[in-house]
Amino acid sequence: MGLTSWLTVAVFAGVYVLIATEVVHRVTAALGGAVVMLLIGATEPEHAFFSKHSGVDWDVIFLLLGMMLIVSVLKRTGIFEFIAIWAAKRARGRPYRLMVLLVLATAFLSAWLDNVTTVLLIAPVTILVCTRLGVPVVPFLIAxxxxxxxxxxATLIGxxxxxxIGSRAGLSFNDxxxxxAPIVVVLIAVFLLMARVMFRSAFQYHPERVxxxxxxxxxxxIKDVRLLAVSGVVVVLVMVAFVLHTTLHMEPSVVAITGGLVLLAASRLSPGEVVKDVEWETLAFFTGLFxxxxxxxxxxxxxxxxxxxxNATEGELLGTSMALVFGSAIPSAVIDNIPFVASVSPIVEEIVAASGGTGEAGMLWWAFALxxxxGGNATIIASSANVVVIGIAEREGHHISFWKFSRYGLVVTAVTVSIAGLYVWLRYFALA
Incomplete structure (x- = not known):
């Protein structure tokens, strides 16, 4: 690597330390780091702001903005309070039962919707139901x-x-x-068992609150039936468009911002009031990070x-697959996994082709994807969904520090990635 590359690594590491230690606010650190990257010539404005592969991912930004507008309107209908009361009743007020219910709902929804959309919908419900029952909010949000x-x-669109990966490798939804999906089901079951131990201090039962x-x-x-009905129609249409976005040839960001603006117009609410609920700090943090x-x-x-x-495995399939499982998880834990996959997938494509194409070597794509x-569970900046949840929690007065998240995230990542490696070995080598 040249001098600029080393300076780039140094700047990124410095910002990472600032975020981890919380010496300065994460938004200040990320935006400051972005400015320094521009000043040292590590990137240029045309790449930083206009490149699909090495700049701000505006699809993610506008996806977030659109869904934040929808959630802001939904909050005014009372639907989140409705779902919170319903969930608390179904769990009979038992915190662990509630966590199981919320985790299963989140995992299922995230397989069919973008994971950022899922947490934007689930997090407000979680905060409300935990507040009602008098249990700590943070462990539930992290889980x-x-x-x-x-x-x-589990899915192509999740x-x-x-x-x-699906686009570059030509893999279908059914693939x-x-x-x-099979390993994801196993991992969710394992995660629920881990959650019972990791978050045991959060399972406080208060009979009077229950x-x-x-x-x-x-x-x-429910506060506004008309607004709820209008919101319901818009949300259903947005969700259907998300699922069918590859067929419709419409980016999720376009679907989300269109749905958000249509709902804002149909709601008859003051745009200024709705926009106040947008997580602008989260959007700014994403911009700097990108x-x-x-x-x-x-x-x-x-x-x-x-x-x-x-390359360390010299083309041997088992070694290469293990390198992809564990070697992809580590960088994905440090940086957002979206740009990591965008930059490394061409390398994987070459390795697959050199190893025999889409036949036996095609399993390398699954190792890479897993x-x-x-790896997105390791730290607060490893996944877009993590950043969004941290922002929502902070806005509601629940601070989640870098190390508080990583204390659980690193353990969960280590266990799930190890199980994923075992799955790859069993399915594609031992039992093939």
Whole structure:
């Protein structure tokens, strides 16, 4: 690597330390890091702001903005309070039962929707129901976002890296279901067992609060029936468009921002009031992070990491598959897995072709997808969904520090990636 590449790594590492130690706010650190990347020539404005592969991912930004507008309107209908009361009643007020219910719902939804969309819909419900029952909010949010990252690995549309992998490798929706869904089911089951131990201090049962919740009627929580009906129509159309976006040839970002603006217009609410609920800090953080990671892509740092991890096995399939599972999880834990997959997938494509094409060697794509998807649970900046949940929690007064998240995330990542490696070995080698 040249001098600029080393400077790029140094700047990124410095910003990472600032975010981890919380010496300065993460938004200030990310935006400051982006400015430094531009000043040292690690990237240029035309790449930082206009490049699809090494700049700000505007699809993600506008997807987030559109869904935040929808969620802002939905909050005014009372539907989140309705679902919170319903969930608390179904769990009989038992915190672990509630976590199981929310984790399973999150994992299922994330397989069919973008994981960012899923957490935007689930997180407000979680905060409300935990507040009602008097249990800590943070462990539930962390559990949900981790379940979201795991569940999203099951399908082509569940996680953005999967969409990129499917596009480059020519893999269908059914291909992902056959190869990824079985291990995801196992991982969710394992995660629920881990959650029972990791978050045991959060399972506080308060009989008086539970009794008060059990006496509530869900229907009383609905504040605006007309707005709920309009919102329901828009949300259903948006969700259908998400699922069919490859058939419709319409980017999820276009679907989300269109749905958000249509709902805002139909709601008759003050745009100023609705826009106040948008997580602007989260969007700014993403912008800075994209520019920094784009600089890593532009200078070749990420490609060098991916190439080193895969070339170390000298083309041997089992070794290469293990290198892809574990070698993809590590960088994905440090940087957002979207730009990582975008920059390394061409290398994987070359390795697959050199190893015999899409036949036996095609399983390397599944090893790559599992490592990249599951590595997103390690730190708060490893996945877009993580960043969104941290922003939502902070806005509601629940701070989730870098190390608080990583204390659980690193353990979950280590266990799930190890199980994924075992799955790859069993399915494609031992039992093939």
């Amino acid at each position: 949900e976002v981790m379940a979201c990252n795991i569940g999203g690995a 996680d953005p890296p999967n969409i990129m 992902f279901l056959v190869h990824m 009794e008060a919740v059990m006496e509530l009627r869900e229907r009383d929580a 520019v920094m990671v784009g600089a890593m892509v532009q200078t070749g740092v990420i490609a060098d990491l991916g190439e080193a991890a895969t 490592g990249a998807d599951l």
